[in-house]
Amino acid sequence: MTAPTFSAPSPTGVKAWLLSDVPHTALQARCQRAYLAWCAFRGNPIAMTGLIIIAALVLGAALAPWITSGDGIAQQLSDRLLPPSAEHWLGTDQLGRDIFDRIVWGSRITLYIVGLVGVIVVPVGLIIGIVSGYVGGFVDQALMRFTDIFLAFPRLILALAFVAALGPGIENAVLAIALTTWSPYARIARAEALTIRNSEFILAARTQGASSLRIIFGHVVPLCLSSVIVRLTLDMAGIILTAAGLGFLGLGAQPPSPEWGAMISTGRQFILDQWWVPTMPGLAILTVSLGFNLLGDGLRDVLDPKSGG
Amino acid sequence: MAVPDPKANRPTGAAGGRSLGRLAKATGRVLLSLGLTFLGLTAITFFIGRVMPLDPVLAIVGDRAPQDVYDEVYQRLGLDRPLIVQYLRYLGDILSGDFGISIQTSRPVLEDLVRFFPATLELATLATLVGTVLGIPMGVLAAVHQGRPLDHVIRVIGLIGYSVPVFWLGMVALLVFYAQLGWVPGPGRLDVFYEGLVPSVTGLLTVDALLAGDWTVLKNAVAHLALPTAILGTFALAYIARMTRSFMLDQLSQEYVLTARVKGLSETSVIWRHAFGNVLVQLITIIGLTYASLLEGSVLTETVFSWPGIGQYITSALFNSDMNAVIAGTIVVGTCFVGINMLSDILYRIVDPRTRT
Numbered sequence: 001m002t003a004p005t006f007s008a009p010s011p012t013g014v015k016a017w018l019l020s021d022v023p024h025t026a027l028q029a030r031c032q033r034a035y036l037a038w039c040a041f042r043g044n045p046i047a048m049t050g051l052i053i054i055a056a057l058v059l060g061a062a063l064a065p066w067i068t069s070g071d072g073i074a075q076q077l078s079d080r081l082l083p084p085s086a087e088h089w090l091g092t093d094q095l096g097r098d099i100f101d102r103i104v105w106g107s108r109i110t111l112y113i114v115g116l117v118g119v120i121v122v123p124v125g126l127i128i129g130i131v132s133g134y135v136g137g138f139v140d141q142a143l144m145r146f147t148d149i150f151l152a153f154p155r156l157i158l159a160l161a162f163v164a165a166l167g168p169g170i171e172n173a174v175l176a177i178a179l180t181t182w183s184p185y186a187r188i189a190r191a192e193a194l195t196i197r198n199s200e201f202i203l204a205a206r207t208q209g210a211s212s213l214r215i216i217f218g219h220v221v222p223l224c225l226s227s228v229i230v231r232l233t234l235d236m237a238g239i240i241l242t243a244a245g246l247g248f249l250g251l252g253a254q255p256p257s258p259e260w261g262a263m264i265s266t267g268r269q270f271i272l273d274q275w276w277v278p279t280m281p282g283l284a285i286l287t288v289s290l291g292f293n294l295l296g297d298g299l300r301d302v303l304d305p306k307s308g309g
Numbered sequence: 310m311a312v313p314d315p316k317a318n319r320p321t322g323a324a325g326g327r328s329l330g331r332l333a334k335a336t337g338r339v340l341l342s343l344g345l346t347f348l349g350l351t352a353i354t355f356f357i358g359r360v361m362p363l364d365p366v367l368a369i370v371g372d373r374a375p376q377d378v379y380d381e382v383y384q385r386l387g388l389d390r391p392l393i394v395q396y397l398r399y400l401g402d403i404l405s406g407d408f409g410i411s412i413q414t415s416r417p418v419l420e421d422l423v424r425f426f427p428a429t430l431e432l433a434t435l436a437t438l439v440g441t442v443l444g445i446p447m448g449v450l451a452a453v454h455q456g457r458p459l460d461h462v463i464r465v466i467g468l469i470g471y472s473v474p475v476f477w478l479g480m481v482a483l484l485v486f487y488a489q490l491g492w493v494p495g496p497g498r499l500d501v502f503y504e505g506l507v508p509s510v511t512g513l514l515t516v517d518a519l520l521a522g523d524w525t526v527l528k529n530a531v532a533h534l535a536l537p538t539a540i541l542g543t544f545a546l547a548y549i550a551r552m553t554r555s556f557m558l559d560q561l562s563q564e565y566v567l568t569a570r571v572k573g574l575s576e577t578s579v580i581w582r583h584a585f586g587n588v589l590v591q592l593i594t595i596i597g598l599t600y601a602s603l604l605e606g607s608v609l610t611e612t613v614f615s616w617p618g619i620g621q622y623i624t625s626a627l628f629n630s631d632m633n634a635v636i637a638g639t640i641v642v643g644t645c646f647v648g649i650n651m652l653s654d655i656l657y658r659i660v661d662p663r664t665r666t
Contacts, residue, residue: 264476
């Protein structure tokens with residue numbers, strides 16, 4: 001915290017400001033940390049591959065009207081089941097629709113599902129898990145039984161039952177997936193909080209007079225985050241796969257919507273002779289979940305202070 | 310539930326008595342919460358069953374039945390009573406093992422479940438075994454070689470295993486290994502002409518064939534198991550390897566590892582005895598979660614492989630509006646799930662001294 005007196009550092013550019021040895025403000029320190037994290041992230045080829053895949057997905061979804069030749073739904077029966085060619089990069093399906101177009105339009109559905117589920121489950125799981133592990137006693141028992149009930153549900157089957165009860169469709173699929181996804185976060189956050197609770201640095205903080213809220217948000221939450229982020233990135237792929245599974249069983253997005261799982265489901269009967277019809281959407285699912293997983297892996301290395309440089 | 314008082318003076322010695330008492334108390338608590346969870350589970354499945362836009366009466370009598378037949382069945386099912394009464398009655402039925410009659414098979418649901426469950430159990434157990442045996446060493450190796458090529462290779466293999474849609478992989482695998490190459494038999498648990506050759510004792514075909522000493526049936530059952538096990542196992546392996554690596558990295562950066570190295574312990578001892586010993590505790594939870602999720606998560610795999618397991622049973626029941634079967638299946642799978650989680654919780658408490666307060 002001692003300001004250098006001999007020569008005031010004169011940053012000549014943003015980079016110098018970011019790399020200065022002595023940050024002058026909290027903002028600068030934070031920016032520096034973010035910049036260094038980005039440098040570490042950039043040096044990780046696996047993570048960058050993931051970032052590129054996800055960036056391509058987002059870009060494709062945003063630019064869909066300009067990079068496709070149609071809306072992915074209009075049929076062109078004269079072009080049925082054409083193999084991949086220069087004109088139809090990934091071939092056409094049984095109704096003559098360009099599979100590439102449909103996959104690009106389908107990426108919007110994928111992003112929608114993933115984003116919505118993530119925004120719902122992480123805060124809910126973190127709060128329940130940490131409160132449970134940190135407070136302990138009766139609260140812990142009550143919350144964990146509540147969590148167990150949800151954890152106890154066969155995830156896909158519960159999603160199936162919910163969708164069947166509410167009616168097939170994307171929103172209901174999202175709701176069903178979120179209802180079955182939040183509980184592992186609570187359990188993981190609780191397990192972390194439980195071991196952290198007995199640590200000496202928590203005792204030290206408490207002796208200094210820190211309130212429970214301060215300890216939870218200042219110490220416990222940041223230490224839980226690494227596990228939760230690993231889990232969320234694993235789950236991003238899992239969410240995509242569950243949604244696709246629901247689509248595959250005919251309970252998620254409905255045809256003619258270009259949802260990838262539904263595309264595999266309708267293309268299934270053509271696998272022996274026109275392999276590209278069910279294979280291409282499957283590859284799209286694989287690529288995107290892989291992208292999320294790669295990205296998450298890289299984020300973990302960067303964000304997790306425990307795993308070191 | 311007889312819970313010994315930990316403070317009671319025992320002739321066996323204070324320390325031994327106390328730890329035994331504590332264990333018994335913990336087990337009692339776990340059993341109690343198992344019961345509570347079971348109650349919640351049944352309550353939620355019951356209400357899902359009730360809010361479904363399916364008329365259980367119509368499903369039984371058909372839509373051309375006259376009104377008086379409809380009313381009679383309606384009353385016989387107790388649908389005119391208040392919901393809470395219906396629930397209590399339903400709970401009583403479940404506890405006495407009566408899940409009702411399945412509409413699609415016209416047999417008691419319990420009988421169906423007994424027939425279908427072993428197929429799923431066999432598949433999930435083998436897949437978990439494959440995933441654990443291969444996944445743990447892979448995760449440890451990756452963590453030890455962090456940042457080096459071996460780490461990247463293992464990570465990418467694991468990530469692909471985790472990212473692939475299982476129903477699609479099953480389809481492609483059947484296309485390649487069954488339709489094109491002919492290396493494995495097709496869908497199902499046995500070829501048709503082997504069906505019913507060995508008496509069903511456990512319902513696990515491999516075990517039954519072993520008990521009967523019938524090697525051809527065993528061979529056929531194993532051949533049928535190979536592809537679905539490999540596919541579910543890939544998924545288990547990917548998750549277990551990934552979590553093992555992640556936990557291992559956390560441990561290897563701790564100071565006690567440095568201390569152990571400074572003391573001059575061999576690298577093997579540092580990794581497997583010191584670091585892995587601590588990881589094992591966390592892995593218990595992960596393996597438990599994997600096993601439980603494979604038990605229920607094989608729905609899609611079972612659909613693709615026409616595997617006559619509980620997942621396929623529940624899905625087809627769902628499409629046939631067979632609510633008795635859906636609810637019973639969900640409860641059975643859910644109870645297994647809770648049971649496995651509780652078990653890993655108890656093990657966790659026994660193994661990790663830090664969670665004992």
